[in-house]
Amino acid sequence: MQKIQNFINGKYVDPVKGEYIDNVEPATGKAFAQVPNSSIEDLELAIDAAQAAFPAWSTMSVDKRSRILHKLADLIEQNLDDYALMESRDNGKPLWLAKAVDIPRASTNFRFYASAIVNFSTEAQVSEGFMVNYTRRAPVGIVGCISPWNLPLYLFSWKIAPALAMGNCVIAKPSELTPMTAYLLGKLANEAEMPAGVLNILHGEGKGIGQAIVEHEATKAISFTGGTATGKIVGATASQQFKKVSLELGGKNPNIIFADCDLDEAVKTSVKSSFTNQGEICLCGSRILIEESIYEEFKRQFLEECEKLVVGDPMDPKTTTGALVSEAHLNKVDSYVQLAREEGGTILTGGKKLDREGFYYEPTVIEGLDENCRTNQEEIFGPVVTLNKFKSEEEAIEVANSTRYGLSCTIWTSNLQRAHRVAHAVQSGIIWVNCWLVRDLRTPFGGMKDSGIGREGGDEALRFFSEPQNICIKL
Template sequence: MQKIQNFINGEYIDPIKGNYIDNVDPGTGKVFASIPNSTQEDLEKAVSASQCAFPEWSSMAADKRSRILHKLADLIEDNLEELARMESRDNGKPFWLAKAVDIPRASANFRFYASAIVNFSSEAQVSEGFMVNYTRRAPLGTVGCISPWNLPLYLFSWKIAPALAMGNCVIAKPSELTPMTAYMLGELSKEAGMPAGVLNILHGEGKGIGQAIVEHTATKAISFTGGTATGKIVGATASQQFKKVSLELGGKNPNIVFSDCDLEEAVKTSVKSSFTNQGEICLCGSRILIEDAIYDEFKEKFVKECQKLVVGDPSDDNSNLGALVSESHLQKVDSYVKLAIEEGGRILHGGNRIEKDGFYYEPTVIEGLDENCRTNLEEIFGPVVTLNRFKDENEAIRISNSTRYGLSCTIWTSDLKRAHRVSHAVQSGIIWVNCWLVRDLRTPFGGMKDSGIGREGGNEALRFFSEPQNVCIKL
């Protein structure tokens, strides 16, 4: 059984107190590795390393930092197969999905910010013959980055890449459920030429080492992606020290299908937006709202496509869905399906655990639920979607905005004016029209309401991991 280590000051080291927790393969339900359950002592070691590294890293020329990050992106691409297999085993997602999406996007994250940092412009205001003011962006120092289990390396890199690009040192904690690709990233960062102490990776439980990172006075900003309940704790803790905080939290996203849509494309993409990564993506369209005129036709085609989905071994390229991340998460998903039945829902497809080793669940489609029931309002984060009717545009908007979440929304229509109207009326930070999960790293990313605060992506991330510093020179 593999035993992994923390990555501190450019070296892999055991946790100081010698505490470990099991890492379970979701595809088999068996323990295959043990990971450090880090403590305050490990954090102090990482803080010391980052503070020693900060003067060199922050003063390094931007183009040199850029070359190191580009090299790290290259190394991720060079190790694509191994990283994808690690992530598939760690997370339960199909290997082909990790290879096609997660790992390439992790490499793209580093490459984007490696380029962005040498193209990031400062501002200057000139008062002729009197003074010049210019504003530079100063790195913060040591920052904490805490990432979730659903897209392990993709979201891990999404946080640390802009932080490193701006000259900060990072103490990062991947999810204790999916630590393996972050573990490997330590060695790759060293191979890329990153100075010791710039990137430190601590493993362990969120309530332990995660909370300690948030609380530590040395961490000047916290970037957290995870559940809304945990996000509230992170935000409240960080606010006590007036730290900068970015929270990307849960979603209960509407997928609005108008009768003038391209029905075939809407059905095909809605299946993907419902069940990709076993539905364990905060951006999945778990509430499908369908205009009355095409409800029955959409339902028939959608269920027919769902029946073709194969749930199986993550290493099998024929598997459309793999395993859920853990036994406890599978039980949570199943409890919501049972709740939906109690609330009057009708199961059109799925609704059962698949009886085999590992944590597998059928893609599940439910109709007939009241728009205000718990199943329609609470985040399930699994392969479960509800079908809901609406009669007109106003009703679609009202139902879409009825939850406490506001992360993303997908709209299907051929009417350009309607696309703009509905996009502006829906309370979501991200709107896709006639597509889903199409991303441009230059754009801000984040949610409204209980889906979080702050924005990641593009220059928003670079600004988050820096402070404006104004310099006034009298002429």
């Protein structure tokens, strides 16, 4: 069985204490590798390496940093098949999805920020004949980037790319459930001639090495994506040391279907926004709110499309829904479906584990639940959606805003005025109208309420990973 290693100071090294945890393949339920369970001793080695690398990396010309990041993007593209295969084994998602989305977007993240830093501008204010004020964006120093298991390399790269672009050194921790693509990235960083110590990758549990990264006085900023409960701990810990912190957390996203929508398009896209990546995307629309006059027709077509979904081996190109990431997560999803039954919900399709090797769950659709019940209020993060009716625009907005989350919302309508009106009223950081998961990396990304603080994407990410210095020169 393969034992992967930490990546510190440009080298692969074993964990100091020699402790490992099993890496289980979701499709089979069997361990196929072992992952370092890193300790504070490993973190100290990474801190030393990052501190030594920071002076040269932070003062390196923007053009040279840009070339290194572009080269890294090239290498990811060249290794797409290998990376996609490893991510599919690691995560349980269909191989075709990893090839089409996850790995290409990881490459795009590096390429976008490699280009962004050579076009990034700051402000200057001139008082004629008296003084000039200008703003310099200085790198923060050593930053901690902690990423989740659902989109392993995509979200991992989304954090480290802007951090590196701005001249910071990074200590990154991927999820212990899906470490493989992050592990492989160290080799490509060396091939791209990234200086040793600039990027360090530590593996292990969040409550262990993840918390240690957040607590360490040498890390000056923390970017975290994960669950809201863990995000509260990360935020509280970071605030005690006045660290910059960005938290992209959970969601319970509404998908609002008005009667004047393009029904065929709304149905097909809603199936994708419900069950892509086994529903393990923070942006999935897990609460589908349908105008009463089209409720039955939408439900009929939606269920017909759901019946076409194929749950199976991630390596099979016909598979649309792969395995959930772990047995514990499979049991969590199933427990919410049982809860929905107890709360009076009707299972329209799905609703059970598959009797086969691995961690598979049927795409599940539930109706008849009150908007305030736990199933409609708590994040399930799996292939489970609820259907609810609404009678008016005002009711749709009220129900959409009824949870403590505010990450994303999808609105389906052909009425342009309504689209703007509802988008402005819904308390979500990301609003899609007549589409879903369309992203422009120049725009800010993040949620409201318990879905997090801070913004990623575009200049927002570059500004997060830097500190403004106001410099005034008397003429």
